[in-house]
Amino acid sequence: MTWAPESLPAAGRPPVTPDQREASAVGGARDMAGLTVLEVLRRLDSGPRGLLETQADHRLAHYGENALPARRPVSWPARFARGLRDPFTGVLLCLGLVSAAVSSWGTACVITVLVLVSCALRSRAEYRADRSAAALRELITTTATVQRQAGPASAPRTREIPVDQLVPGDVIRLTPGDMVPADLRLLRASSLTVHQAALTGESKPVTKFPLDAPGRDPLADAALFEQPHLCFQGSSVASGSGTAVVIATGAGTRFAGAYGSTARRRGESAFDRSVNGISWILIRFMLLTPPLVLMANAALRGRGLETLPFAVAVAVGLTPEMLPVVVTAVLARGATILARRHEVIVKRLPALHDLGAIDVLCTDKTGTLTQDRPVLHCSLTPDGRPGPEPLHWAAVNSLWTLQLADLPAPDPLDEAILDAAEPEGYEYEGVAALPFDPVRRLAGALVRRPGRTGPHTLVVKGAPEDVLDRCTRVRTAGHDAEDTEIDSAARQRLRELVEAKAAQGLRLLAVAVTELPAGLPAELPAELPAGRGRLTSADEHGLTLTGFVALSDALAPTAPDALTALARSGVAVKVLTGDHPGTAAAVCRDLGLAIDPGTVVTGDRIAELSGPALAELAARTTVFARCTPEDKARVVAALRESGYTTGFLGDGVNDLPALQTADIGLCPRDAVHVTREAADVVLAAKDLTAIGHAIAAGRHSTGNIVTYLRITLSSNLGNVIAMLAAGLLLPFLPMLPAQVLLQNLCFDAAQLTFALDRPAPAALRGPATLRPHAFLRYITGFGLLNATADLATFAILTLTVPGSGHPAGQAAFHAGWFTENLLTQALVMLLLRAGRPAPAPICLAAAALAAIGLLLPLSPLAPALGMITLPGLYYLLLASVLTLYGAGLALANARHQRRYGDGSS
Numbered sequence: 001m002t003w004a005p006e007s008l009p010a011a012g013r014p015p016v017t018p019d020q021r022e023a024s025a026v027g028g029a030r031d032m033a034g035l036t037v038l039e040v041l042r043r044l045d046s047g048p049r050g051l052l053e054t055q056a057d058h059r060l061a062h063y064g065e066n067a068l069p070a071r072r073p074v075s076w077p078a079r080f081a082r083g084l085r086d087p088f089t090g091v092l093l094c095l096g097l098v099s100a101a102v103s104s105w106g107t108a109c110v111i112t113v114l115v116l117v118s119c120a121l122r123s124r125a126e127y128r129a130d131r132s133a134a135a136l137r138e139l140i141t142t143t144a145t146v147q148r149q150a151g152p153a154s155a156p157r158t159r160e161i162p163v164d165q166l167v168p169g170d171v172i173r174l175t176p177g178d179m180v181p182a183d184l185r186l187l188r189a190s191s192l193t194v195h196q197a198a199l200t201g202e203s204k205p206v207t208k209f210p211l212d213a214p215g216r217d218p219l220a221d222a223a224l225f226e227q228p229h230l231c232f233q234g235s236s237v238a239s240g241s242g243t244a245v246v247i248a249t250g251a252g253t254r255f256a257g258a259y260g261s262t263a264r265r266r267g268e269s270a271f272d273r274s275v276n277g278i279s280w281i282l283i284r285f286m287l288l289t290p291p292l293v294l295m296a297n298a299a300l301r302g303r304g305l306e307t308l309p310f311a312v313a314v315a316v317g318l319t320p321e322m323l324p325v326v327v328t329a330v331l332a333r334g335a336t337i338l339a340r341r342h343e344v345i346v347k348r349l350p351a352l353h354d355l356g357a358i359d360v361l362c363t364d365k366t367g368t369l370t371q372d373r374p375v376l377h378c379s380l381t382p383d384g385r386p387g388p389e390p391l392h393w394a395a396v397n398s399l400w401t402l403q404l405a406d407l408p409a410p411d412p413l414d415e416a417i418l419d420a421a422e423p424e425g426y427e428y429e430g431v432a433a434l435p436f437d438p439v440r441r442l443a444g445a446l447v448r449r450p451g452r453t454g455p456h457t458l459v460v461k462g463a464p465e466d467v468l469d470r471c472t473r474v475r476t477a478g479h480d481a482e483d484t485e486i487d488s489a490a491r492q493r494l495r496e497l498v499e500a501k502a503a504q505g506l507r508l509l510a511v512a513v514t515e516l517p518a519g520l521p522a523e524l525p526a527e528l529p530a531g532r533g534r535l536t537s538a539d540e541h542g543l544t545l546t547g548f549v550a551l552s553d554a555l556a557p558t559a560p561d562a563l564t565a566l567a568r569s570g571v572a573v574k575v576l577t578g579d580h581p582g583t584a585a586a587v588c589r590d591l592g593l594a595i596d597p598g599t600v601v602t603g604d605r606i607a608e609l610s611g612p613a614l615a616e617l618a619a620r621t622t623v624f625a626r627c628t629p630e631d632k633a634r635v636v637a638a639l640r641e642s643g644y645t646t647g648f649l650g651d652g653v654n655d656l657p658a659l660q661t662a663d664i665g666l667c668p669r670d671a672v673h674v675t676r677e678a679a680d681v682v683l684a685a686k687d688l689t690a691i692g693h694a695i696a697a698g699r700h701s702t703g704n705i706v707t708y709l710r711i712t713l714s715s716n717l718g719n720v721i722a723m724l725a726a727g728l729l730l731p732f733l734p735m736l737p738a739q740v741l742l743q744n745l746c747f748d749a750a751q752l753t754f755a756l757d758r759p760a761p762a763a764l765r766g767p768a769t770l771r772p773h774a775f776l777r778y779i780t781g782f783g784l785l786n787a788t789a790d791l792a793t794f795a796i797l798t799l800t801v802p803g804s805g806h807p808a809g810q811a812a813f814h815a816g817w818f819t820e821n822l823l824t825q826a827l828v829m830l831l832l833r834a835g836r837p838a839p840a841p842i843c844l845a846a847a848a849l850a851a852i853g854l855l856l857p858l859s860p861l862a863p864a865l866g867m868i869t870l871p872g873l874y875y876l877l878l879a880s881v882l883t884l885y886g887a888g889l890a891l892a893n894a895r896h897q898r899r900y901g902d903g904s905s
Contacts (some may be wrong), residue, residue, distance in 0.1 A: 005669040028225055029183045029232065029254055032247050032410055037211045046169035046245055048187060050147035051157040059167035066166040066182055066249035068256050073490040076123060089324060089861075098290075098312055109562045110741045114748075134636045144181045145173040147243075170246040174237050183253045184231040184244035188211040191435050192240035196232070197366055198652030198675075199255070200225050200578055204507075205238035207441075224254065231603075234652070239411055277772035278709065282320070289720065312737070314820065320712045320748075327705055327754040329665050332893035334701035343684030353678035353705070354664040355647070356698030356768035358571055360639050360844065361691065362632070362658065363649040365577040365691055368688060369587055370553035373412055376420035377552040381476045382498050382545055389475070390511045390547030395421030397511070399460040400430035401447040410438065413509065416551055431456055443465045446535045455515040461538055464498045467510035473544040483544050498548070507549040510541035521776040551593055553587055560591050561710025562688030569695060570766040573688075574622055576632045577767045581625035588623050599623070603631040610634075610853065633657035641656075645767060649683075649691065651675055666691065702768035703759030707833055708751055713779040715747070715828045718786025719821055725787075726794055732810050734794075736866050740816055746852055747825045778896070782832065785892060786824060789885040793820040793878065800874040808868060815857035815867035816874055822853030831889040 014770065032040050045055070064220060074082075143160040148170070149382055158173065161695060163181040166172070171187070174180070180194065193205035211229040231244060233255040250256065282346060290311035312769065320326075329702075336347040344384075346352050362370070371404075379391035382542035398414035420730055430449035437442040442462035450514065460467060471482040486494075500510050516539055566573055573593065577584050581600040601617060603626045609617060615638040624635055636658045639646045648655070648662035651671035659665035659678050667679040669685075676682055683690045726734035735743075793816065800813040827848040859868045 010361075019902065027231055029248055033224060033227055033230060034214055037185070037187060037210070040247065044169040044173065044245060044247065048171065048243075050149055050153065050171040051167070052149050056148060056167050056170065058163075059169065060370065063167055063252075064250055065164040067164045076127070078125060079123040080119050083123060083324065084115075084588045089115055089118060096708060110745065114325075114745075115540045116504055118328075123594060123857055128449045143275060143365060145175070146180075147173065166246055166249055168246050168249055172244060172246060173245065174231070174242040176237050176239055176241070178237045180231045180233055180235045180237070182233050182247035183255075186229045186231065186242055186244045187412035189242035190240050191437070193238040194231055194235045195238050196235045197578075198234045198236075198654065199232055200652075200654055208242065215601050246572070251260040253750055258757075278775055281325075281772055281776060282694045282713070287315075289724075291312070292724075311677050314858045320709065323709070323712075325748075326708045326752060326754060329752060330701050330704045330708075333755050334697050338694060338697045342690055342697075344679070344690055344697075345682040346694075347682065348680045352698045353666050353699065353702050353768070354645065355681065355694050356700070356702040357645040358647040358695060358698075359767040360572050360574060360644045361566065361647045361649065362574045362636055362639075362662065363577050363688070364651075364655065365553075365579055365587055366574055368649060369556055369559050369575065369591060371556055373554050374416045374507065374551040375554040376416055377550040378546065379549050380497075380501075382497075390549050391417070391421055393450060393546055394511045394549045395460050396428050397445045397461045398448055400447055400459075401433045401443045402433060404430050405435035405443075406890045408578065409679045411525050413551065417549060434535050434540075436481050437537075440537055440540070442470075442540060444535060444537075444540055446539075448518070453518070454515050456533070458514050458516050458539060458543075458637060459511070460513070460543055461509050461511045461549075464494075464508050464510040467512050467543070468494060468545065470541050471543045471545045471595050475546050477546055486545070486653065490858065494545070495877050501548075501550055502580065503582040505580070505583040506552055507583075508544060508548045508550050510548055512545045514543045527875065546795040552671060553583070555587065555590060556687070558687055558821070562692055563591055563593065565692050566688065566695075567762070572697065574624070574635075576624045576627050576635060578623055578627055578654070579622075584623050584625040591666055593622055602626040603628050606634060608629045614638045618642070619644075633661045642798070647691075647771070649688075666694075679881065694881045696764055699764045699768040700759055703764075704754050706768070707759070708754040709775060710778055711754075711832050712747075712751060713767070713775065713826050714782035714832070715786055715825050716777050716789060717783030718788075719781065720787065721787040722790030722794070722841075723793065730813075732813075733852050735814055735817055739865060740812055741820055741866070742865065743818060746822060750825075750829065750849045753841040753845040756841045757833070774900075781896075782828075782889070785793075785885070785888055786828070789824055789881060790817070791821065792881050792885075793817060795883065796874060796877045800871055800877065811866055811868045812870055815862065816870050816878075818867060819853040820856060820878060820881075823878070824885060826853070827886050827889065831886060832893055867885060868875070 005509075035043070051059075079483075083293075086091070092111050092115055096108045096115070100108040119181060143165060144163050145158060146161050146166065147156045147158050149155070149326060156171075166182050170182075172181070172184070174192070186192070187210055189209045192208045194208050196206050206226075207228060214227065214229060225232065231242075233253040248254075249649055331349040331352045334352050335349060338344040346355075377388055378389070379388060381390065381393075382388035394417050398411075398417045398621065402410055402414055402418075426450070429450045431446040431448055433446065434440075434442075434444040437903055440462070442460055444458060444460045444498075446456050446458050448456045460470070468491060471486055474486050474494075475483050483863075484490075498508050573587055575593075581602055585600045599621060600623045601621045601625070604761050606614065606624065606627070613707065614634065617636040618635045622629070627635075632650075632655065636646050636648055640661070641665065645664075646662045647664040648658045649666045650656075650659050651667050652675060655667075656675060656678055659667070663678045664681065666681045666683060666746060667675045668683045668685055669676075671679070671682075681694060683694070683765075723734055723740075752781055797813050797816045801809055801816060801892055826849040829842060829849070830845045833842075856862060856865070859867055
């Protein structure tokens, strides 16, 4: 057998580029889905015995490793440069350049230090978060069992190799628990079922079996996943075993195709929108302040460019210079606590705020609301009434099928039946068994009572439609009742019963029995395993239906309490699943989610709508079933467009579009590799309780950021108003530029302790958001109150510090206002917090701020800073002003809390 021209490059041909490698493999599954097994093997230049080792080496060099496209790590310089894109940082840099241009080097140096510290701290925190997330990145699987030949005349040898060494044409073996390492075409299979939830969202295992000559019609992606003879990378073997040939690896797999099509950049997040809104309001004020100061001083005082440093200092005074630093410190601390206490990794720091802002959480069903394992719901007689006989016979079938059929792994359905069965179901002795077959869709067990002669009993269970096709009689009552023939009307009633139970979210297995004569056939086929010679599929006819066993998904034990806690926190949960509508609705009703009959929306309905109509439907619907990946993404996008802050929890490739569309993407630690790469938050387990902890941590962090912004902006605005007024009324500058910057630096350093704050409990009861207009209202009111205190201090200084036209009087005025500003800022730190008493770090920082304000004018550094000692009368009058100001702050804050609450706005 020789290589096709496109299979390998000719000698001397240049090396194949990654793009060429991808192009040579893309579409492998679709191209080969309609070919016969022989045609597939010929196209791949392979055979049932596997590749030669030399062939595999050549193909590995040509196609490259069987690995997903890697994401390049972000370098330190890139992280640092990304921090410079912050709007406040950009404005500060511009102000620093202006200061340097007019030789105000002190102002320029202070601004530069602030920018460098902010960017360095942010880069360090994000680097540590990325390192934590990198520790969770596991390969889809580490090794695969491959069959290769050392030479043309050698016997094939089976061995384990790293998954990334697989190439098209390799023959591999699958066993229970294996992850499918590439796209495969089945050659042989025995009772093989595969979980494809990571690709399709369907929770039930899919039966796979080889087809020699499938149809050749073009296939869509959805139809590809339904093909029984194809297995895809990202799925896992639930039961059975198989042998398959690799038809696509690396970037050519459907798994990588889904990854590449959804690896797009998410739009602006809730955090970005909130902070940018506040930032641009302040930036407008900052950019407007210097020209106003210059023009006012020129018009009223005849001053020129000599007031530019003061104008820049006033603009910097309005700026929350430490906002990037405080935000990063708060979010990094919250992320660290989440990782340490709850094993939740926040990969993107702003995502912690987005967690706190979530008001709609979208999730799939499997593994989140349910445990992804069945439990027995009920045992039903053929007329739909509860009865023990169907469960009795189902347990006999399950027990001896597991014992005699030599299955590679127990079937979860059999285990669920045996867990629920009574002990008397085991008084039989097994004779032979036929395991579940994907074509028959039945499992049969031949049993007898020990010590008794006479006929044996064949017990069959399986898909209702297949069992009913083999039934001629139905048992209408207990063991002693006379069985009756099944007519067309009875068959229709039974089918309607099956459909009604399926609509309720139940999975039905039909159970039937018949009597077979004892004894062995004259000749047994030599290839049949032990225990199967007494039973063939030809015996599974003329059955008597005893009833049905109904199974349902086992609910996750933490889900009901977690859903209740989320509802109390103001988070609406919406379920987006690929499952049957009845199954999804039943699970949600069992969990207590409010679902009215007929309100489950399927993917077909989603596809029909767009714009406001889809947004309205998404807002009022709780459960979406039969959803494709695109359906999930459209629902999430519609919710975002309606103004909701959305989170999406998923673990499969089919969840990637919705994960990328949501404000915050969450996945469990055992999610597929590409999903972990795309998610913002990685959970230790796929558990809503962990999400509750993460949301609480996000609201806690947002509450601390809100506290910082409220206190900083109201205090800064008050100081700027007072400085502008004093600058126009006084014949000298009310405060030197260096004093303004020093005051801001002390205040900002003290406010770093807000990273350790404890918000009031009410701040955790609803979504935490930063609302620009609410902030503007808040800082305007409290800023005017602060400006009033500053102007009262100005009046006191006019009375107690004579000779303001003299340099000594000006120095005393500067010292008095510097002291008052730091004391009022210390009061603001303590009194404008919401709820609980301030923790020790904030109290100590406020005390240090007050001590600096009182002691610096008395220290040896005072002359260098342009300040002198103040008279005692000033301190007495200042104490009265501060007392009145503190009382006014407390009253105004209490009124604000009563009117607006102590949330985030």
